[in-house]
Amino acid sequence: xxxxxxxxxxxxxxxDTALWNFVEETAxxxxxxxxxxEIRTPIFESTELFARGVGExxxxxxxxxxxxxxxxxxxxLSDAPYEAAAEVLGKGQSLTLxxxxxxxxxxxYIEHNLGQRGLSKLYLIGPMFRRERPQKGRYxxxxxxxxxxIGPPGSGSDSPVRDAEVIEMLATLLDRLGIKGWNLQLxxxxxxxxxxxxxxxxxxxxxxxxxxMCADCQRRAVTNPLRVFDCKVPADQPIIxxxxxxxxxxxxxxxxxxxxxQNILAKIGIQFSLNDRLxxxxxxxxxxxxEFTHGALGAxxxxxxxGRYDGLSEALGGPSAPGIGFAIxxxxxxxxxxESAESVQKKPDVYVAPLGAGMNCEAAxxxxxxxxxxxxxxxxxxxxxxxxxxxxxxxxxxKYILIVGENEVKADSFALKNLATGExxxxxxxxxxxxxxx
RNA sequence: GUGGGAAUAGCUCAACUGGCAGAGCACCGGACUGUGGCUCCGACGGUUGCGGGUUCGAUUCCCGUUUCCCACCCCA
Numbered sequence: 001x002x003x004x005x006x007x008x009x010x011x012x013x014x015x016d017t018a019l020w021n022f023v024e025e026t027a028x029x030x031x032x033x034x035x036x037x038e039i040r041t042p043i044f045e046s047t048e049l050f051a052r053g054v055g056e057x058x059x060x061x062x063x064x065x066x067x068x069x070x071x072x073x074x075x076x077l078s079d080a081p082y083e084a085a086a087e088v089l090g091k092g093q094s095l096t097l098x099x100x101x102x103x104x105x106x107x108x109y110i111e112h113n114l115g116q117r118g119l120s121k122l123y124l125i126g127p128m129f130r131r132e133r134p135q136k137g138r139y140x141x142x143x144x145x146x147x148x149x150i151g152p153p154g155s156g157s158d159s160p161v162r163d164a165e166v167i168e169m170l171a172t173l174l175d176r177l178g179i180k181g182w183n184l185q186l187x188x189x190x191x192x193x194x195x196x197x198x199x200x201x202x203x204x205x206x207x208x209x210x211x212x213m214c215a216d217c218q219r220r221a222v223t224n225p226l227r228v229f230d231c232k233v234p235a236d237q238p239i240i241x242x243x244x245x246x247x248x249x250x251x252x253x254x255x256x257x258x259x260x261x262q263n264i265l266a267k268i269g270i271q272f273s274l275n276d277r278l279x280x281x282x283x284x285x286x287x288x289x290x291e292f293t294h295g296a297l298g299a300x301x302x303x304x305x306x307g308r309y310d311g312l313s314e315a316l317g318g319p320s321a322p323g324i325g326f327a328i329x330x331x332x333x334x335x336x337x338x339e340s341a342e343s344v345q346k347k348p349d350v351y352v353a354p355l356g357a358g359m360n361c362e363a364a365x366x367x368x369x370x371x372x373x374x375x376x377x378x379x380x381x382x383x384x385x386x387x388x389x390x391x392x393x394x395x396x397x398x399k400y401i402l403i404v405g406e407n408e409v410k411a412d413s414f415a416l417k418n419l420a421t422g423e424x425x426x427x428x429x430x431x432x433x434x435x436x437x438x
Numbered sequence: 439g440u441g442g443g444a445a446u447a448g449c450u451c452a453a454c455u456g457g458c459a460g461a462g463c464a465c466c467g468g469a470c471u472g473u474g475g476c477u478c479c480g481a482c483g484g485u486u487g488c489g490g491g492u493u494c495g496a497u498u499c500c501c502g503u504u505u506c507c508c509a510c511c512c513c514a
Contacts, residue, residue: 004487007505059512063439100514132512133439134505144514216511230512280513291514302514329514355472390474405472419474 008132008140015341019334020143022344023177024125027145027328030173034165036121036147041104043127047094053103053316055283057224064130066097097129100282101146102309102325103316109150110318119151125330137300143330150313150323158310158322160257163288164264166324170292170304171270178338179294182303184271187278187289188258190250192311195286198249199225209239229277245276254287261288284309288324294336303336304328349375350416350436351393354382355405363404366414366432373433394419400436 005011012020028038047067054061069092098104101124114120124146131140149166151157167184174182189195202225210221213228213236220227231240250258265272272290280289289307297303306326313321350370354363359382367379378396380389386403393401403415408426416435417424427435 004505064512128514130513133510134507135510136508138513142514146514227512282513299509300513305514327514332514353473385470386472387470387474392474394474401474403472407472415473417473422474424473 006140008134010139010141015345016334018345019337019339019341020330022339023330023333023337024145026176027123027125027173030169030176031123031147033172034121034169036123039105039108039122039124040126041101041108041124042098044095044097045104045107047096049103049107049316050096050099053106053284053312054100058283060099060130060282064132065099066129066131068095069093070095099128099130101126101128101144101327102148102282102284102312105146105148105325106150106309106312106316106318106321106323109321110313110316114150115152115155115319115321119149119155119157121147121149123147135300136298137329137332137335139331145328145330145333146325148323148325150321150325153320153322157324160260160264160288163257163261163308163324164268164270166306166326167261167265167272167290168268168270170306170326170328174292174303177333179303179333179336180338181295182336183293184273185275185278185291185293186262186265186272187275188246188250188254188261188287189279189285189289189307190246190254191286194246194249194251194254198244198246201244201249202226202228205243213239226279229279240277247276257287280305280307284312284315286310290326294332296336297332300329300332302329303332345397346376347397347399348378348393349398350400350402351378351380351389351396351398352402352404353380353384353386353389353393355384355386355389355403356382358382359404359406359409362409366402366404366429370433370436373437375433375436390419402432402436 047065050065051061056062072092105122105124109115109120109122124144126143127141128144129141132138134140147166147169149157149162156162167186171182171184190198203221206221206225206228210218213221214231214233217228217231217233217236220231228240228243231237262272262274278289278291280291285307287308287310289305291305292303293301294303295301304326306324308322308324310322312323313319352363352367352370354360363379363382367377370377378393378398380392384392389403390401398419401417401419403417405415408414411426413426413428414432415424416427416432425435
């Protein structure tokens with residue numbers, strides 16, 4: 001039995017990787033225009049970070065994390081094989097593969113006192129890990145493109161301008177990637193006080209009717225009443241329609257904040273729809289919550305999600321640092337791209353084909369010169385028959401083939417053939433770069 | 439964690455009621471010693487996901503298991 005990639009993980013191969021690079025380069029380019037800068041945090045963190053940051057009650061923390069006990073630093077067996085070390089692991093630290101990016105970024109923000117620099121605009125691209133059942137658009141190792149605006153209150157980090165800025169940036173990114181037919185849904189889940197009041201009202205409203213609802217809703221009514229709004233069972237919809245809505249429980253500052261976000265978005269021409277049933281799965285969200293969906297993704301139709309988390313820093317023992325951010329599911333983003341992998345792939349400008357004994361050296365020298373001119377150059381082998389070189393050049397998608405044989409070397413002028421048109425000319429060494437680039 | 443479908447050559451798929459495991463494409467070589475895409479010929483390619491059972495005989499039927507796909511759940 002050969003060893004295979006483990007369940008829920010996968011290899012990304014060429015030419016698909018060209019698509020991923022296209023997405024990441026475009027994202028970096030767009031983020032730069034909004035003055036975001038990159039942050040890289042560790043792929044594993046103390047388990048406690050996610051327990052406190054994401055929330056003990058969330059599905060992510062309660063059943064989806066890859067968590068293990070590290071070896072104890074003091075263990076006399078610390079350099080023993082892990083089977084033996086496991087015997088003394090009682091004192092080891094509990095570690096977890098990151099299931100999302102925000103907690104780690106806020107941890108770094110606190111740890112390095114980034115609040116002293118004013119407003120931080122940070123982005124992170126990398127793998128996340130959740131132990132869920134794999135499905136279309138859902139993997140156990142998946143990639144997120146994440147960005148956050150966070151800072152002390154005086155830096156304006158809590159301003160609705162920031163919410164609108166982040167959302168508008170996402171619309172720009174999706175447009176730049178050529179993604180058509182995305183849909184933006186917006187909601188405000190209020191502050192902690194609003195949520196407490198709303199939860200209580202919801203619980204009361206559910207009590208007399210929950211018996212008539214589906215089994216899932218009966219469970220949710222106890223564990224997490226907000227999630228009742230996610231229910232898709234038709235028979236439950238009339239009941240859900242009559243339940244209280246978070247929008248009626250927002251206090252005055254939260255309402256004004258949300259109004260201003262909508263106001264800005266409308267003024268700058270970003271289409272959105274309000275959805276007061278939109279709830280997010282992580283405990284730390286406050287006020288603005290949003291989601292971009294796309295039709296071509298099957299059941300996992302959320303291409304990205306985000307929101308505001310004004311109390312997260314404090315929950316992690318840090319200073320007050322309101323923030324807003326989002327996470328794009330890169331796997332899903334790539335799935336909804338209209339581009340083909342072929343179309344974004346960088347093809348060789350020229351295929352250098354040495355022909356006959358001793359020509360490898362000549363060809364290698366020429367290839368080096370051309371590559372130093374920033375041309376994309378592929379290189380053959382003097383043992384190839386010319387036919388084989390042509391086939392290799394064609395397969396590589398090269399624009400030109402450059403033949404390096406004895407005749408050419410003697411004349412210091414090389415046969416350059418355009419593989420698409422069939423036109424062939426003899427080009428002196430000094431003019432090669434210019435001719436190939438033309 | 440639950441439910442449905444699937445797994446045969448690198449890829450896409452055949453193989454009747456249980457009877458020698460095949461094709462197309464791709465790959466490699468040749469026809470063709472310095473000019474590609476076309477054509478023709480040849481070669482390579484398999485523990486039929488894995489393990490067990492029934493049978494004279496299993497890709498085929500049965501059980502288990504793993505993985506993938508789809509959906510639930512949840513989320514990006």
